Amino acid sequence: MRRTRWRAAHVLAHRRGGHALLRDGEVVWEGDTLVYVGPRGGGPARVDEDLDLGESLLMPGLIDLDALTDIDHLVLDSWAPADRAPGLQWSADHFAHGRRDVFTPDERATVREYALAQLALHGVTTYMPIASEVHSAWAEPYDELVRMAETSRRIGLRAYLGPAYRSGVNVTTPDGGRDVAFDEERGRAGLRDAVRFLDHAAALRDPLVTGVLLPCRIETLTEEILRGTAEAAARRDVLVRLHCLQGTTERDLVARLHGTTPLGLLARTGLLGDRLLIPHGLVIDRHPSVHGEDRGDLAALAEAGVSVIHCPQTSLRYGQVLHSFAAYRAAGVTLALGTDSFPPDLIRGMDTGVHLAKLAEGRADAAPAEHYVEAATLGGARALRRPDLGRLEPGARADLVAFRLDDIRDGVQDDPVRTFLLNGTARQATHSAVAGRPVLTDGALPGTDLPGLRRRAQALFEKMRAAYGERDVLRRDAAELFPPTFPPFEETP
Numbered sequence: 167m168r169r170t171r172w173r174a175a176h177v178l179a180h181r182r183g184g185h186a187l188l189r190d191g192e193v194v195w196e197g198d199t200l201v202y203v204g205p206r207g208g209g210p211a212r213v214d215e216d217l218d219l220g221e222s223l224l225m226p227g228l229i230d231l232d233a234l235t236d237i238d239h240l241v242l243d244s245w246a247p248a249d250r251a252p253g254l255q256w257s258a259d260h261f262a263h264g265r266r267d268v269f270t271p272d273e274r275a276t277v278r279e280y281a282l283a284q285l286a287l288h289g290v291t292t293y294m295p296i297a298s299e300v301h302s303a304w305a306e307p308y309d310e311l312v313r314m315a316e317t318s319r320r321i322g323l324r325a326y327l328g329p330a331y332r333s334g335v336n337v338t339t340p341d342g343g344r345d346v347a348f349d350e351e352r353g354r355a356g357l358r359d360a361v362r363f364l365d366h367a368a369a370l371r372d373p374l375v376t377g378v379l380l381p382c383r384i385e386t387l388t389e390e391i392l393r394g395t396a397e398a399a400a401r402r403d404v405l406v407r408l409h410c411l412q413g414t415t416e417r418d419l420v421a422r423l424h425g426t427t428p429l430g431l432l433a434r435t436g437l438l439g440d441r442l443l444i445p446h447g448l449v450i451d452r453h454p455s456v457h458g459e460d461r462g463d464l465a466a467l468a469e470a471g472v473s474v475i476h477c478p479q480t481s482l483r484y485g486q487v488l489h490s491f492a493a494y495r496a497a498g499v500t501l502a503l504g505t506d507s508f509p510p511d512l513i514r515g516m517d518t519g520v521h522l523a524k525l526a527e528g529r530a531d532a533a534p535a536e537h538y539v540e541a542a543t544l545g546g547a548r549a550l551r552r553p554d555l556g557r558l559e560p561g562a563r564a565d566l567v568a569f570r571l572d573d574i575r576d577g578v579q580d581d582p583v584r585t586f587l588l589n590g591t592a593r594q595a596t597h598s599a600v601a602g603r604p605v606l607t608d609g610a611l612p613g614t615d616l617p618g619l620r621r622r623a624q625a626l627f628e629k630m631r632a633a634y635g636e637r638d639v640l641r642r643d644a645a646e647l648f649p650p651t652f653p654p655f656e657e658t659p
Contacts, residue, residue, distance in 0.1 A: 167196045170602065171213040174568060176582040178225035178539070179203045180557035185540065187583065193224060195564035198373070198601035203558045219597060221572035223582050225539075226556050227291025227565035227598060228512045229546025231326075231407070231475045232445040232504025235281040235295035235314070237627050240507040242634070242648055244483045252338040253638035253647050255300060260637045261337050261347040268301035268633045271310065273626055278314045280623040281510075282321050283614055286605050288510050289567040289595035292324040292546065292555060294378065294407060296445070296506060299330065300637070301630050304352050305382060306330040308359040312366060315375050321614065322605040324374050324565065326405065326550065328363050331356025332382035333391050338639045344415055346385055346423065353391045357381075361398050374601060377404060384410035384428050385419040389435055396436035405441050405550065407475070408432075412446035414455050429463055440471030443549050445504055447474035448481065452489050460493075468498040473549035476541065478519030480506040490526035491519060491533040502546040503538070511592040512542050513569075520587065535584045564602035569594040 177191030180203070194202040194209040202209035243254045269277065277297075285293050295314070299305050306329040318325040333353030334346040360379055367377030381387055381395050387408075399406045410416065410428045420428045429450065432438040449456060450463035467474065476488055488494065494501055503512055503519075516538035523533030547556030554563045569590065571582060576594075579585045586594075598606040605611070635643040 168215075169194060169196050169201075169210060169213045170215045170217075170564075170599075171209060172217050172219055172224060172566070172568065172597070173206055174219040174222045174224035176223045176571070177203065178223065178558065178583065180226075180559040180562070185536070185543070185557070187581075191224070193558055193566060195599075195602050198564055198603075200558060200560050200562050200564050202560060217597070219568045222568045222570050222596065223586055224558075224566060224568045226543040226558055227324075227567045227600065228289050228542050228592075229292040229502065229550070229556060230285065230290045230505050230510060230512060231294045231443060231502045231546055231549060232296050232477050232506045233285055233290065233293035234297070234505055234507055234510055235278055235285075235293075236297035237277055237280070237623060237630055238508035239298050239300065239630075240480065240483055242631065246647075250642075250647055252342050253640060253642055254634065256335055256337045256347075256637050257639035258337045258339050258345070258347060259639070261335060264636060265303045267303045268630055269626065271313075273629075274310055275313050275317065276619070276622050277626060278310075279317050279614075280619050282314075282318055282323060283611055283616065283619060284508070285510050286321055286323060286598065286611055287595065287609075288512070288592035289569065289598055289606070290323070290510060290512065291565045291567060291598055291600045291605070292326070292550070294326040294380075294443075296504075297330065299332070299335070299382065301633055304335075304349070305332050305356055308363055311363055315367065315370070319372060319374060321611065322374070322600050322603055324555075324600050326376045326378045327367060328360050328378045328380045329356065330380045330382050331360050331391070332386040333388040334386045336383070336386065340639065342639065344419070346419055348388070350388055350390070353388060357391055357394050357398070361402075364402055364404060379404060379406045381406070381408050383412075383416065384408055384431065385416045385423065389424065389431075392431065392435035392437060399441050400436075403441075405443060406437060407443040407445065408437065409445050410447075411444055411449050413449060417449055417456070429466060433466075438466070438470045438472065442470070443473045443475055443502070445475040445506065446477060446481065447494075448486055448488055452493065454489065464494060464497040464499060471500070473500040473502055473545075475502045475504040475549070476519065477504040477506040477515070478522055479511070479515040480504075482518050482522060483507065487522045487526050491523045491537070492527055495533075495537060500545055500548045501541045502549040503542045509592070513587060513590055513592040513594075516542060517587045535587045538587070539583060565600050567598040567606070568596050570596050
């Protein structure tokens with residue numbers, strides 16, 4: 167069996183149940199499994215490949231459980247003033263008369279390839295996808311996820327996949343208010359396709375593709391589909407990721423539609439359990455817009471074994487904050503990380519999270535760097551129920567990534583992890599491997615035409631941007647919805 171060794175100035179090894187920093191270390195693997203993690207020169211003498219990464223941080227591959235697999239829309243909708251914000255989602259009229267796919271299936275495949283390449287370039291080795299349904303006729307078709315699985319396998323990432331499905335969609339009403347418009351049969355068909363994809367993923371017999379259930383936002387799902395999802399998850403013993411507890415509008419809609427809170431609806435439909443992953447998880451009783459104090463929601467999440475996928479960079483860009491990382495962690499809630507927007511840079515995300523936690527708690531040590539690194543590795547592994555991921559120790563899967571630390575622009579170095587999070591970026595990723603197979607090599611993705619992919623993605627972004635006008639309740643075009651930061655320069659006569 168082929169044996170590979172990587173050496174680095176700093177190795178984030180795993181020892182006695184936690185991460186430990188190893189100076190001048192090496193990692194050796196056979197096939198897809200680590201066989202040695204320790205001091206340089208202490209591993210097996212014979213290897214088939216020997217790579218010295220120099221002044222780098224070699225660590226477990228990053229786990230992104232709310233990974234953008236789309237063309238970013240945050241660049242368009244995170245800065246809209248109140249008069250334009252309602253135009254960035256479907257109008258009720260568009261739901262009734264104008265639903266269509268903005269992209270062709272081939273264009274969607276290009277979007278997926280572009281996004282997966284971005285994940286790999288930023289050091290992500292394991293991901294669970296998220297994509298916008300705004301520019302689709304409904305949600306995610308089965309065939310699209312089949313093609314995405316093939317693209318993911320070609321690039322070499324570890325994927326937890328399934329088509330997103332929903333019973334309804336958030337719409338803007340003619341008076342500018344918010345509502346959910348339902349097409350319940352589409353929701354039933356979506357759940358059937360999601361279960362069908364579980365069969366497809368299992369038939370691949372590829373350890374890099376695992377089927378999961380990915381219903382959309384909780385307010386867009388009927389109780390029938392929520393219960394059906396819980397039953398399918400229990401029957402097949404698969405994970406469920408559901409966006410919820412993420413905003414006050416969601417909370418208001420769930421109260422009006424179901425007469426309870428989102429957390430109450432999860433419990434009532436059988437979803438509140440250790441198979442459930444919740445992206446964001448911001449709005450519970452301790453949130454300032456609810457009660458501003460703990461009334462038991464955190465304990466309910468922890469006791470159920472729910473995992474919360476914290477997306478600090480996206481939260482900040484929408485003016486939100488988790489209240490707080492330290493409190494959730496202290497309560498025993500499993501915390502994993504996600505990016506949810508571009509760039510899929512978990513290093514920047516971790517740094518953002520550290521500083522947001524300081525604001526939320528009012529103290530500098532509220533959520534130190536090491537807690538965020540644990541969330542991006544061990545927390546993600548716990549959420550996935552994969553103790554063989556998120557750590558560098560013998561017997562674990564050979565999923566690892568190296569980041570260069572030798573650029574003068576990174577400043578002087580104190581602790582390599584803390585300094586990297588404060589001054590660095592995931593664009594410093596140079597090498598990665600998943601299940602022992604190289605993915606990122608010298609900062610590039612062998613076999614992927616990145617310049618061509620960039621050109622095609624830009625053209626598709628322009629197409630996506632132009633389509634917002636047809637969904638806007640006031641039918642404003644893209645030029646009005648997305649004005650430039652500054653007026654264009656014009657030559658004076």
